[in-house]
Amino acid sequence: xxxDSNPTAITDAKKRYRAGVLKYAQMGYWDGNYVPKDTxxxxxxxxxxxxxxxxxxxxxxxAGESSTATWTVVWTDxxxxxxxxxxxxxxxxxxxxxxxxxxxxxxxxxxxxxxxSIANLTASIIGNVFSFKPLKACRLEDMRFPVAYVKTFRGxxxxxxxxxERLDKFGRPLLGATVKPKLGLSGKxxxxxxxxxxxxxxxxxxxxxxxxxxxxxxxxxxxxYGMEAVxxxxxxxxxxxxxYLNITAGTMEEMYARAEFARDLGSVVIMVDLVIGWTAIQSxxxxxxxxxxxxxxxxxxHGTYTRQKNHGVSFRVxxxxxRLAGVDHLHAGTAVGKLEGDPLTVQGYYNVCREAHNEVDLxxxxxxxxxxxxxxxxMPVASGGIHAGQMHQLLDLFGDDVVLQFGGGTIGxxxxxxxxxxxxxxxxxxxxxxxxxxxxxxxxxPEILRDAARWCRPLAAALETWGDVTFQYTSTDTSDFVPTAxxx
Amino acid sequence: MRVTQGAFxxxxxxxxxxxxxxxxxxxxxxxxxxxxxxxxxxxxxTYWEMWGQPMFDLRDPAGVMVEIRACRDANPNAYIRVxxxxxxxFWEAVRHSFIVQRPxxxxxxxxxxxxxxxxxxxxxxxxxxxxxxxxxxxxxxxx
Amino acid sequence: MNMDRPTAAEIIETEAxxxxxxxxxxxxxxxxxxxxxxxRDLVGLAPVKRRIxxxxxxxxxxxxxxxxxxxxxxxxxxxxxxxxxxTGKTTVALRMASILHRLGYIRKGHLVSVxxxxxxxxFIGHTAPKTKDVLKRAMGGVLFIDEAYYLYRPExxxxxxxxxIEILLQVMENQRDDLxxxxxxxxxxxxxxxxxxxxxxxRIAHHIDFPDYSNEELFTIAESFARxxxxxxxxAAHEALVAYIARRRAQSNxxxxxxxxxxxxxxxLRQAQRLCETGGVVDREALQTIEAEDIRASRVFSETxx
Numbered sequence: 006x007x008x009d010s011n012p013t014a015i016t017d018a019k020k021r022y023r024a025g026v027l028k029y030a031q032m033g034y035w036d037g038n039y040v041p042k043d044t045x046x047x048x049x050x051x052x053x054x055x056x057x058x059x060x061x062x063x064x065x066x067x068a069g070e071s072s073t074a075t076w077t078v079v080w081t082d083x084x085x086x087x088x089x090x091x092x093x094x095x096x097x098x099x100x101x102x103x104x105x106x107x108x109x110x111x112x113x114x115x116x117x118x119x120x121x122s123i124a125n126l127t128a129s130i131i132g133n134v135f136s137f138k139p140l141k142a143c144r145l146e147d148m149r150f151p152v153a154y155v156k157t158f159r160g161x162x163x164x165x166x167x168x169x170e171r172l173d174k175f176g177r178p179l180l181g182a183t184v185k186p187k188l189g190l191s192g193k194x195x196x197x198x199x200x201x202x203x204x205x206x207x208x209x210x211x212x213x214x215x216x217x218x219x220x221x222x223x224x225x226x227x228x229x230y231g232m233e234a235v236x237x238x239x240x241x242x243x244x245x246x247x248x249y250l251n252i253t254a255g256t257m258e259e260m261y262a263r264a265e266f267a268r269d270l271g272s273v274v275i276m277v278d279l280v281i282g283w284t285a286i287q288s289x290x291x292x293x294x295x296x297x298x299x300x301x302x303x304x305x306x307h308g309t310y311t312r313q314k315n316h317g318v319s320f321r322v323x324x325x326x327x328r329l330a331g332v333d334h335l336h337a338g339t340a341v342g343k344l345e346g347d348p349l350t351v352q353g354y355y356n357v358c359r360e361a362h363n364e365v366d367l368x369x370x371x372x373x374x375x376x377x378x379x380x381x382x383x384m385p386v387a388s389g390g391i392h393a394g395q396m397h398q399l400l401d402l403f404g405d406d407v408v409l410q411f412g413g414g415t416i417g418x419x420x421x422x423x424x425x426x427x428x429x430x431x432x433x434x435x436x437x438x439x440x441x442x443x444x445x446x447x448x449x450x451p452e453i454l455r456d457a458a459r460w461c462r463p464l465a466a467a468l469e470t471w472g473d474v475t476f477q478y479t480s481t482d483t484s485d486f487v488p489t490a491x492x493x
Numbered sequence: 494m495r496v497t498q499g500a501f502x503x504x505x506x507x508x509x510x511x512x513x514x515x516x517x518x519x520x521x522x523x524x525x526x527x528x529x530x531x532x533x534x535x536x537x538x539t540y541w542e543m544w545g546q547p548m549f550d551l552r553d554p555a556g557v558m559v560e561i562r563a564c565r566d567a568n569p570n571a572y573i574r575v576x577x578x579x580x581x582x583f584w585e586a587v588r589h590s591f592i593v594q595r596p597x598x599x600x601x602x603x604x605x606x607x608x609x610x611x612x613x614x615x616x617x618x619x620x621x622x623x624x625x626x627x628x629x630x631x632x633x634x635x636x
Numbered sequence: 637m638n639m640d641r642p643t644a645a646e647i648i649e650t651e652a653x654x655x656x657x658x659x660x661x662x663x664x665x666x667x668x669x670x671x672x673x674x675x676r677d678l679v680g681l682a683p684v685k686r687r688i689x690x691x692x693x694x695x696x697x698x699x700x701x702x703x704x705x706x707x708x709x710x711x712x713x714x715x716x717x718x719x720x721x722x723t724g725k726t727t728v729a730l731r732m733a734s735i736l737h738r739l740g741y742i743r744k745g746h747l748v749s750v751x752x753x754x755x756x757x758x759f760i761g762h763t764a765p766k767t768k769d770v771l772k773r774a775m776g777g778v779l780f781i782d783e784a785y786y787l788y789r790p791e792x793x794x795x796x797x798x799x800x801i802e803i804l805l806q807v808m809e810n811q812r813d814d815l816x817x818x819x820x821x822x823x824x825x826x827x828x829x830x831x832x833x834x835x836x837x838x839r840i841a842h843h844i845d846f847p848d849y850s851n852e853e854l855f856t857i858a859e860s861f862a863r864x865x866x867x868x869x870x871x872a873a874h875e876a877l878v879a880y881i882a883r884r885r886a887q888s889n890x891x892x893x894x895x896x897x898x899x900x901x902x903x904x905l906r907q908a909q910r911l912c913e914t915g916g917v918v919d920r921e922a923l924q925t926i927e928a929e930d931i932r933a934s935r936v937f938s939e940t941x942x
Contacts, residue, residue: 166586173536176500176577176589206503229612236616240604243496243620245536269609271616361583379583405588430503438501438511441518441589460505545765552744553776555814560772 018083026077029065033088034074037061039095045112047149048130049372051100052109053142053315063140064094064109070134072117089114101485106315108146108372120157123283123330131318142316148325149373156378158329162294164381165359165406168333171273171299172245174208177437178405180429181209181249183388183412187216192226196234198422202415203238203246205426209408211388212251214278214305224254224263232270249276249301249334257285261292268296274334276301279323283330290331301386302332314482321350321370324357328383334408335383341398342390347483348402358383359406367486386410392471393432393464397450400436409433419470424463431461494601496534499574499592509558512575512593516554519577519589525549527578528560530571532630534599534620547578561593570596570631596622596631656700665738667692674731679860680853681724687844688732695739712841713741713816714808716830718823719846722892725820726780728846732818733778742816744776752786755800763796767803775814784819785829805835849892851881857893861900862926872928873903883936899934906930 014033015021021032029035041047048071054063066074072092073082096110119125135143169175184190184198199210210231218224231248238246252263252275260277267275275298277289286302293300310317320337327335337354338346346354353369359382363375387399388410399409411429418425435457440446446453458465501507507515519526526548529541544564548557557575564573577589600621607615622630662668671692675685701707713736717725730747737745750770757763771779781787787804789795808817819826819836823845830837849857858877862868869877884895907930911918 166584170539170586173498173539173590175587176591206497225612229614232616233614236604236618239536240602240618241494243494243534243536243602244498269613382583427503434501434503438504438507438515442511442514443518457504548769548772550773551775552746552773553814555743555775555811556772559768559775559811 022078022080022083024078024080028062029069029074030062032065032069032074032078033091034065034068034072034094035061036093036095039093039112041095041112042114044115044151044153046115046118046151046154047373048111048113049146049148050109050111050134051142051144051146051315052107052140053105054107055139055141058139060097060099060107060109061094063107064097064111066137066139067109067134067143068092068094068111070137071111071130071132072113090117092117103485115151115154118154120154121159121287123287123326127283127326135316144314144316145318145322147319147370147372148322149375150325150329152376152378155329155376155380158331158380159290159294160328160331160380161300161333161383162290162331163297163299163333165384166382168299168384171297172208172247174245176405177433178400178403179208179384179408180206180426180433181211181386181388181408181410182207182415182426183211183213183410184216185213185412185416187213188219189221192222192230195222195227196230198416199231199248200234200237201422202426203235203248204241205415205423206242206430207246207415207426208244209247209249209274209410211249211301211410211412212276214251214253214303216251217253224252225266228263228266228270228272232272235272245273247272247274247299249274251276251278251303252289253278253281257288260285260289264289264292264296264298268298272298274299274301276303278303278305279327280306283326286327286330286332293333294331299333300331301334302327302336304336312482319370319482321354321357324354324383325375328358328377328380333384334386336388337385339387339389339391339399340402341395342387349484350482352402353484355385355403355407358385368484370484382406384408388412393428393467394451394454394472396429396432396436396454397446400433400440401447401450405437414467414471417470418463419466420463425467428461428463428467431457431464432467494599496572496592496595496599498534498536499590501591506595507591507593509561512561513554513558515589515591516557516575516577520551520554520557522577522579522588523581524577524579524588526551526557527576528557528564528573528593529576530564530568530573530594532568532571532596532627533623534572535602535618535623541572541574544573547576565594568594572596598631656703658696658700661696661700665696665740667696667735667738670731670735670738674728678724678727679856680849681728681846684724684728684844684846687842688728688735691842692735692739695736695741699739710812712812712839714840715816715818715842715844716826716840717818717820717844717846718826720822720848720892722894722896723846723848724893725846726782728844729778729780729818729820733816736778736816742777746774746777747780748774748777749780749782751782752797752800755781755787755804756796760796763799764803767800771803771807771815774817775811777815779815779817781817781819783821783825785821785825788829788833790832801833801836805839808839851878851885854881854885854893854896858896858900861897865900865904867904867924867926869926870928873926873931876928876931880931880934880936887936887939899931899936902934903930906933 015031050067052063052067054060073087073090092111092113094109094111098108100106100108117129131145182202184195202210228250231250235246235248250267250272252260252267254260254263264275279302290300307320307323311320311323324335324337335358337358338351340346340348340351349369353371356363356369361377363371365371365374384406386408387403391399391411392414415425415429416422418428432454435453436446439453454468458468497503516526528544530544531538531541544560572592573594574590574592576587579586579588603619603621605617609615671689698707698711717729719725726749733745733747736742754770755767757766787797787801789797855878880899884890903926907926911922
């Protein structure tokens with residue numbers, strides 16, 4: 006980058022620690038020659054400096070404000086090995102095709118962070134810096150965690166491999182549905198939806214994020230009727246079934262009480278919302294680990310800080326934090342449904358959840374290589390505005406290890422909930438069968454669905470009802486590194 | 494009723510040609526393929542009887558088809574499933590599993606409820622077939 | 637493979653019923669390229685190569701006949717390769733697997749090479765699973781059983797080899813679409829084996845006899861080993877090698893190309909030893925040259941011809 010901003014650290018101690026205000030770069034938060042250590046935490050921020058603020062100084066400021074700096078020189082720095090504690094901005098690149106924005110690469114010494122605490126990590130990395138005045142906007146795009154740090158977390162309590170073994174379900178995506186309407190159903194009516202959907206062929210049903218314990222349905226009623234439905238469906242199919250019982254509540258004590266009730270009723274899975282916060286997530290993850298419980302995470306609220314491209318935190322970072330914190334299921338987007346997400350970017354989130362090792366993959370938004378050090382894998386959940394007619398696209402985009410959730414696409418079926426579930430399951434199995442036989446499902450998908458619909462009336466009805474529904478809006482959160490377009 | 498365990502239970506029963514193509518899919522991925530059978534179809538019955546060891550290093554489905562046929566001949570009334578096992582690092586688990594034979598008549602499951610504290614209910618699921626001893630299930634009373 | 641070109645099956649299908657273009661079928665299966673490779677890569681073996689061309693032609697025509705309704709059942713393809721050790725039986729079996737694959741007679745084209753120990757167990761109940769396991773691994777390809785006659789030990793009544801033989805025969809008969817078995821070994825012993833196991837004889841469609849290599853052919857083989865390893869023989873080494881081959885053939889345990897492979901490997905060791913003992917600077921030339929002494933130090937030259 007431009008050298009006119011004098012981005013050199015002042016090494017003469019007398020000058021460096023003279024009372025007053027220095028540039029962050031001069032204070033030692035910029036080192037263009039720094040080679041990140043394997044043990045460093047790395048972060049890349051998308052920074053939009055205010056007019057006239059030099060990008061390198063902006064990067065140094067981000068490094069400073071997310072580590073040791075304050076706005077002025079303090080002599081107490083000299084009581085510490087302060088150079089080691091300073092984060093180092095080491096690279097600044099303009100964002101391709103977006104004038105005024107810069108990717109700033111920052112390295113943090115491992116010693117800056119408490120082991121096993123996402124709260125501590127986030128307090129450091131996103132604590133102050135996003136409100137910093139010299140920046141118009143700032144977004145945390147990606148992070149790399151050293152293996153030593155990863156190993157201080159216990160990760161998902163169950164993980165994809167064990168979840169499948171526990172459920173005895175292999176070789177295909179799992180199917181789910183969120184009970185609708187979200188609000189207003191009584192416990193008894195709610196359980197009816199659960200029973201019909203599970204018996205019809207789904208593996209899971211789900212509470213919605215804001216179903217907790219309202220006057221129309223107290224949580225115990227929901228749990229009792231829900232588990233009656235789950236067990237009836239198991240007896241009707243011979244398959245393991247589950248309902249994500251949302252235990253989100255106002256206090257940790259109440260969450261534990263609800264979790265324990267779910268366990269005592271024999272549920273295989275509980276659910277929490279992202280809004281309960283990092284510490285609560287890590288606590289309930291520990292509980293899930295001790296109680297052989299699959300922990301389903303609904304990412305309620307994330308859109309407030311993940312969606313806008315210029316400010317906030319990318320969902321891929323949230324996904325990484327959640328894998329460390331330890332959840333088993335994570336809503337990670339559908340690409341083809343009603344909610345935000347372009348296909349490549351969403352695949353990037355899935356890779357963060359599911360791979361043992363992420364390679365750098367700029368088109369999918371992965372800026373860093375990440376070794377997960379054997380941490381269990383998170384099962385991504387695709388939910389929101391998807392239906393049986395998109396089965397080929399979903400399977401092609403996401404493969405087998407995903408929960409495909411068709412809420413409206415099950416419950417809104419013209420022949421009923423049971424038929425809606427069957428339509429989804431038949432569409433899924435027919436598509437997996439065809440893919441395994443070597444057919445090109447991305448191309449032949451509609452034909453494969455039509456063939457199955459010939460002998461499966463519920464599927465025929467589903468295709469008739471929703472066959473053409475798509476949500477074609479431009480995504481806001483897209484990759485900045487798109488491979489050269491190839492004529493198709 | 495129809496037990497819907499396995500990847501393809503909502504489809505019409507697979508033909509041998511279809512089964513061979515699924516086996517080929519597993520072999521092409523480098524997975525070991527195994528054949529298992531049981532007459533206890535409880536959803537928590539993890540350990541079905543192994544029809545021989547998992548078959549490692551096969552290139553072609555014909556070898557698996559031989560074992561499936563032999564298993565059917567020996568256990569005409571049992572459930573039989575085929576598994577694809579992936580031994581690669583961070584999986585080391587079954588990756589595919591589907592039923593290749595089921596009894597003609599599937600009597601289903603009893604659901605038993607036990608009253609617990611308060612309104613709590615505990616559930617037990619029991620396959621009706623397991624009321625009879627092993628080997629005499631799904632056989633119409635004949636051994 | 638080029639996806640735009642019609643497959644062999646399609647050619648047969650479309651040309652069908654009245655006439656079949658054998659030339660197009662040959663081109664599609666790329667069988668000629670394989671046969672040319674065989675000619676080029678393998679030294680000598682003229683009668684073997686001739687037999688393979690015959691078999692390939694026969695199989696091509698069988699395919700055509702099949703589609704014209706002139707061939708009611710799949711041809712038996714099991715073979716016997718007889719000849720002394722080191723005459724190229726395994727190498728040719730590998731090529732045969734590719735040929736059968738290209739012509740669509742086996743689905744995968746791999747070769748599983750076994751001996752008695754891989755098939756026959758040590759105790760009761762051990763043999764059947766072992767044999768079946770080998771057969772299953774070979775399905776889709778070729779099962780090559782070297783020194784097949786060891787399976788049959790009439791002197792021992794309780795020998796488990798008989799069990800393996802029975803399973804083999806059954807699969808050779810009933811699963812002709814799933815694998816091809818090639819039995820290999822010394823000619824005389826194979827003849828005896830077939831005489832006492834008529835079941836095998838009747839299931840073998842093609843017998844190929846592998847002659848010993850001539851001295852000149854063995855020399856050519858030695859040269860090809862050297863070329864592959866970036867070595868060359870000095871003129872004196874050349875002479876020594878000729879003498880070596882003549883003497884080696886007359887000695888016990890002579891194994892054709894395999895003996896030559898061993899001789900070459902030992903000559904390389906001696907060359908290395910010689911270079912190290914001489915010490916000092918060695919040039920490229922020295923590093924790649926085998927000298928006469930590297931060959932003449934062999935015991936072959938000190939032992940009396942028996």
